Amino acid sequence: MHHDTPPTFLSQPIAGTETDDPASTLPPVHRASTIFLPTLARLKSADWRNRSQPPYGRDGSRAACELETRLAHIEGARQALVVSSGLAAYALICMALLSPGDVVAMPTNGYGTAQQMLRNVFHRFGIGIVLYDPMAPETWAGAVPPSTRLLCVEAPGSVTMEVPDLRRLAGFAEEQGCIAAIDNTYSAGFHLRVFELGFHVSIQALTKLQSGGADLVMGSVGSVREDISLSLGETRHFLGMHVSPDDIYLVLRGLPTLSLRYAANTEASLRLAQWFSEKKEIVAVMHPAFRGSQGHDHWKRYFTGATSLFSIAFDASVETEKIEAFLEALTLFHFGFSWGGPTSLVMFYGKENASTRHLKRSHPGAGCIARFWLGLEDGGDLAADVSNAWSSAFDA
Incomplete structure (x- = not known):
C-alpha cells in the first residue's frame, strides 16, 4: 500500500521504511562476512559509505541499515549508527571528535563508567576531563575551560535522576564553541527532542528500552550535523566496530512495542515514589515526574513522558544494615546492573559512592541510595513486595 503522508516518529518503529522486505514484518537476519556483488562494476564501485548496500559484512547488513534508519527517524537525527554498547557510543564520539589537548566536560551526575573510561584510557592520548554540575548554571563558566571541545549531558542523571535546563546547557556549549552531546537513553528518543533543543549528538544505550528483553548489549550515536555524522x-568503519546481526534483529523486534513498554509501570512507580516520600527514613525521592524531585520543572518543560526508573536516598543516620535487610527482603526485585528490561531491578549505592557524594551537595543529610526499575510485573504486586520488605526491616 502507498501512503502520501509518512508516519510520525511514534509510528515509525512499527511502520518501518520503504527499504523493508514487503513480505515480512521485519527484515530477516543476515549473517555474512563476504557479500556477493553481482557485477564487476559493482565490485569496482564498492564503498563502505553506501549504507544502503554495504560491500562487506563488517559494515553491516540491510537489517542494520534499517535499524539505523528507524532510530534516526524516531529521534530526528540526520544519521544514526549502532555500536556494540552504550559505553562504546561514548568511546566513538570521543575518538571521532577529539584530538590531543582537547577536554571533555562531564556532568557530576552522569554515567560513571564513561568518566572512568576517559580517565583510564583517553588520558593516554592527551584527552582531558573536567566535571561540572549541570544543576548549577552559575558554576559552568568556571568549571568548563576554553580547551573544552565536547560537553556531555545526561538527562535525567544516571542515579540521582535530576533534569537540568537542557536548552540553557546546549546554548552554553554553543557559546563556548563546544560540541554538545546528550545521553538520551532515558527518553528512548521518543520523549525528548534533543536536536530541537540545540544538541549536536545523541547517545543511547539500546541495551535498555529498545531491546526490552535484557538479553543483549548495544548502543547508538545520532547527529544532525553532516560533518559530525x-x-x-x-x-x-576504521575501528572495525561491528554489531551482531542477531542482536540487530532483536532490537528491531523490540521497537514496535517500545512505546507500550516505556510507560507500562510509570503510574506504579509514581505511587511508590509517593509512598517512600512519606517515610521518615527517606530524605529524597528522585523521579523526574514526581513533584519535588530536583529538575521536575525542567522535565515538564522538555519531556513528554516518564518511565518507571527512580531512586530514593536514605537519611545518613539510617543504619546500612537495615537498608540492606530491606533490599534483601524484596522478592520481585532482583539485584543487577542496568534497567529497561521486563524484570524489576534494584541497585544499591553506599555512602561513599560518587553518586551519593554528588547528592550531598543538594541534600547534605543523604546517606545510601537505592535505585528501582519497575519491569513488567503487576504494579500492585511490586508495591506489596516493597511494603512487606520495608515492614520486615524497619517495623519489626
Missing part, C-alpha cells in the same frame, strides 16, 4: 561513520 561523517566523522562518526568514518571512525566506526
Whole structure:
C-alpha cells in the first residue's frame, strides 16, 4: 500500500521504511562476512559509505541499515549508527571528535563508567576531563575551560535522576564553541527532542528500552550535523566496530512495542515514589515526574513522558544494615546492573559512592541510595513486595 503522508516518529518503529522486505514484518537476519556483488562494476564501485548496500559484512547488513534508519527517524537525527554498547557510543564520539589537548566536560551526575573510561584510557592520548554540575548554571563558566571541545549531558542523571535546563546547557556549549552531546537513553528518543533543543549528538544505550528483553548489549550515536555524522561513520568503519546481526534483529523486534513498554509501570512507580516520600527514613525521592524531585520543572518543560526508573536516598543516620535487610527482603526485585528490561531491578549505592557524594551537595543529610526499575510485573504486586520488605526491616 502507498501512503502520501509518512508516519510520525511514534509510528515509525512499527511502520518501518520503504527499504523493508514487503513480505515480512521485519527484515530477516543476515549473517555474512563476504557479500556477493553481482557485477564487476559493482565490485569496482564498492564503498563502505553506501549504507544502503554495504560491500562487506563488517559494515553491516540491510537489517542494520534499517535499524539505523528507524532510530534516526524516531529521534530526528540526520544519521544514526549502532555500536556494540552504550559505553562504546561514548568511546566513538570521543575518538571521532577529539584530538590531543582537547577536554571533555562531564556532568557530576552522569554515567560513571564513561568518566572512568576517559580517565583510564583517553588520558593516554592527551584527552582531558573536567566535571561540572549541570544543576548549577552559575558554576559552568568556571568549571568548563576554553580547551573544552565536547560537553556531555545526561538527562535525567544516571542515579540521582535530576533534569537540568537542557536548552540553557546546549546554548552554553554553543557559546563556548563546544560540541554538545546528550545521553538520551532515558527518553528512548521518543520523549525528548534533543536536536530541537540545540544538541549536536545523541547517545543511547539500546541495551535498555529498545531491546526490552535484557538479553543483549548495544548502543547508538545520532547527529544532525553532516560533518559530525561523517566523522562518526568514518571512525566506526576504521575501528572495525561491528554489531551482531542477531542482536540487530532483536532490537528491531523490540521497537514496535517500545512505546507500550516505556510507560507500562510509570503510574506504579509514581505511587511508590509517593509512598517512600512519606517515610521518615527517606530524605529524597528522585523521579523526574514526581513533584519535588530536583529538575521536575525542567522535565515538564522538555519531556513528554516518564518511565518507571527512580531512586530514593536514605537519611545518613539510617543504619546500612537495615537498608540492606530491606533490599534483601524484596522478592520481585532482583539485584543487577542496568534497567529497561521486563524484570524489576534494584541497585544499591553506599555512602561513599560518587553518586551519593554528588547528592550531598543538594541534600547534605543523604546517606545510601537505592535505585528501582519497575519491569513488567503487576504494579500492585511490586508495591506489596516493597511494603512487606520495608515492614520486615524497619517495623519489626
